[in-house]
Amino acid sequence: MKTNLLDFNLAQLTEHFAAMGEKTFRAKQVMHWMHQMGEDDFDAMTDIAKALRAKLLASAEVRVPSLMAAQEASDGTRKWLLDVGTGNGVETVFIPEDDRGTLCVSSQVGCALECKFCSTGRQGFNRNLSTAEIIGQLWWANKAMGVTPKNERVISNVVMMGMGEPLANFDNVVSALQIMLDDHAYGLSRRRVTLSTSGLVPQIDRLAAACPVALAVSLHAPNDAIRDEIVPINKKYPLSELMAACRRYLEFAPRDFITFEYVMLDGVNDRPEHARQLLQLVRDVPCKFNLIPFNPFPNSGYGRSSNNAIRAFREILQDAGRVVTVRKTRGDDIDAACGQLAGQVQDKTRRQEKWIRIAESGSE
Numbered sequence: 001m002k003t004n005l006l007d008f009n010l011a012q013l014t015e016h017f018a019a020m021g022e023k024t025f026r027a028k029q030v031m032h033w034m035h036q037m038g039e040d041d042f043d044a045m046t047d048i049a050k051a052l053r054a055k056l057l058a059s060a061e062v063r064v065p066s067l068m069a070a071q072e073a074s075d076g077t078r079k080w081l082l083d084v085g086t087g088n089g090v091e092t093v094f095i096p097e098d099d100r101g102t103l104c105v106s107s108q109v110g111c112a113l114e115c116k117f118c119s120t121g122r123q124g125f126n127r128n129l130s131t132a133e134i135i136g137q138l139w140w141a142n143k144a145m146g147v148t149p150k151n152e153r154v155i156s157n158v159v160m161m162g163m164g165e166p167l168a169n170f171d172n173v174v175s176a177l178q179i180m181l182d183d184h185a186y187g188l189s190r191r192r193v194t195l196s197t198s199g200l201v202p203q204i205d206r207l208a209a210a211c212p213v214a215l216a217v218s219l220h221a222p223n224d225a226i227r228d229e230i231v232p233i234n235k236k237y238p239l240s241e242l243m244a245a246c247r248r249y250l251e252f253a254p255r256d257f258i259t260f261e262y263v264m265l266d267g268v269n270d271r272p273e274h275a276r277q278l279l280q281l282v283r284d285v286p287c288k289f290n291l292i293p294f295n296p297f298p299n300s301g302y303g304r305s306s307n308n309a310i311r312a313f314r315e316i317l318q319d320a321g322r323v324v325t326v327r328k329t330r331g332d333d334i335d336a337a338c339g340q341l342a343g344q345v346q347d348k349t350r351r352q353e354k355w356i357r358i359a360e361s362g363s364e
């Protein structure tokens with residue numbers, strides 16, 4: 001089987017070329033072609049010597065996941081469904097905002113962590129995505145979105161918040177992050193790439209050492225009793241350990257803060273006393289909060305907190321001097337809103353009705 005060069009970060013590609021007896025600067029050239037130019041054909045890489053191109057054609061390939069479908073919502077949100085085999089697809093979502101364009105990237109097919117309010121968690125775990133399948137999401141979206149009239153990339157931010165727990169697929173995710181940050185590839189700044197974890201404490205420490213991108217933590221509860229119930233990994237890594245890991249992480253990125261994500265579940269975690277407990281919990285962690293109105297899905301067993309409850313909760317946090325955002329619900333008409341990413345993937349009938357099939361037309 002041919003080696004997929006999309007699986008390599010720059011260090012790995014450099015090593016690969018060295019092992020082939022080739023000059024190591026070739027790695028930078030090929031990174032540029034693959035990621036900045038969106039090229040998957042070695043013959044089109046015109047500044048690479050013909051002999052090397054022939055060698056690459058025989059032994060390697062740039063294999064991006066194939067595109068099953070693409071869709072655009074009326075608010076400009078876009079979604080791509082990529083084929084990762086075994087009848088499964090992973091979804092990538094682009095969310096346009098006034099001052100940025102954010103791509104939400106998946107790291108696994110399904111997820112093993114079974115957070116109770118999450119439709120992905122309800123599907124169970126299928127497998128980890130390869131580095132090529134992770135970076136392939138950015139590859140496709142970048143190719144589709146291109147650059148602005150000012151020649152800036154439309155995708156300015158990446159959040160690893162799609163399907164899966166990224167830190168449970170550590171090596172592949174870190175390689176993909178390194179490609180995102182690499183000036184020879186996407187050149188995104190470290191603070192514009194955010195990894196969201198449910199709280200795998202040892203891997204948070206490893207990430208700090210390997211690639212300290214911005215960190216978001218799916219907190220969702222102000223105490224262990226509630227978190228044990230809705231985020232089961234908390235039984236293994238309780239809040240005291242998680243908060244200590246957050247503090248350690250910021251030692252590697254001292255001017256940063258942790259973003260705590262908090263899904264607002266009616267009657268579960270949304271009372272004023274929960275907001276006060278939360279302030280106590282994070283008292284010595286530089287942070288901001290992102291409150292997420294829950295998106296109900298069939299048989300979830302949870303409801304969305306009322307607007308009044310969300311407002312009161314937000315005010316308690318703000319009055320204590322914390323920065324709080326409330327996530328806008330985006331892309332509702334294409335099921336791209338948070339927590340719905342995987343919800344429809346296996347519902348092929350509905351997907352066929354709703355999605356624009358582009359495979360036949362062969363164009364984006």
Ligand code: SF4
Binds near residue numbers: 119164165
């Ligand atoms: S919230 Fe994240 S970690 Fe929890 S089940 Fe869903 S995808 Fe997995």
